[in-house]
Amino acid sequence: DQQVKQNSPSLSVQEGRISILNCDYTNSMFDYFLWYKKYPAEGPTFLISISSIKDKNEDGRFTVFLNKSAKHLSLHIVPSQPGDSAVYFCAALNQAGTALIFGKGTTLSVSS
C-alpha cells in the first residue's frame, strides 16, 4: 500500500514554462516532506524540503507547496530549463525519523 503517491509517471514541459509535479500522501502523521531529483546512473540528490508547520518553501526556481488538509504537496519549477529533465521523487520522513518513504517518481522532460 503506497503511502506516498505520485500519480503522474511523466510530464513534458517547454523551456521557460512552469513545471508542476504533484504528490499525495495517506498518513496524516507525516510531518516532513522532501523532493529529490535523479539523473540516470546517479543517486538521488536532495532538492527542497518542507515541514508541516509551513505551507510553502522556496529555493530559487523551486517552490514546494503543502496542503495538509488535502494531504497533497506540489513542486513548482519556474522557469523550467532543459537541465531540469530528470526523475523527481517525493518523499516523506517516517514517524521515527529514520527512513524516507518515497513515491514512484515522475519523469520530467523539458524541451528547448
Place this chain on the structure above:
Amino acid sequence: KAGVTQTPRYLIKTRGQQVTLSCSPISGHRSVSWYQQTPGQGLQFLFEYFSETQRNKGNFPGRFSGRQFSNSRSEMNVSTLELGDSALYLCASNPVAATSDTQYFGPGTRLTVL
C-alpha cells in the same frame, strides 16, 4: 569531501545465487540506509544502520540482510536470488544519529538476476 561510494556498480547473477553489495558513507557519517529502486515500485526502504546496529527495517523478506562495520561501511546481502531482485540498490548516508532529514545517496549498484 568524497561522496557515498558503492561497489560494484554493476553485477550480473543467476537465480539461486547470493550477492553482497558494499557501501562506504561520507566520512564522519554514522548512519547508512539501503533502498531498492525498481520501475514498478519506485524507491523502497530496505534497512538503516547506525553504529553497527540495525535501527529500522523495511518490508522485505529475510533473504535481504545487512550489516555495518565499526568504520561505518555497510554491506547488504541478498541470498537465493530471484528474478524480481533485479534492481538498482542505493545506499545513503546521514551525518547524524538523530532525525536527519537529508540523506546523501550513492550512485547505486545495478543488479541483474538472470
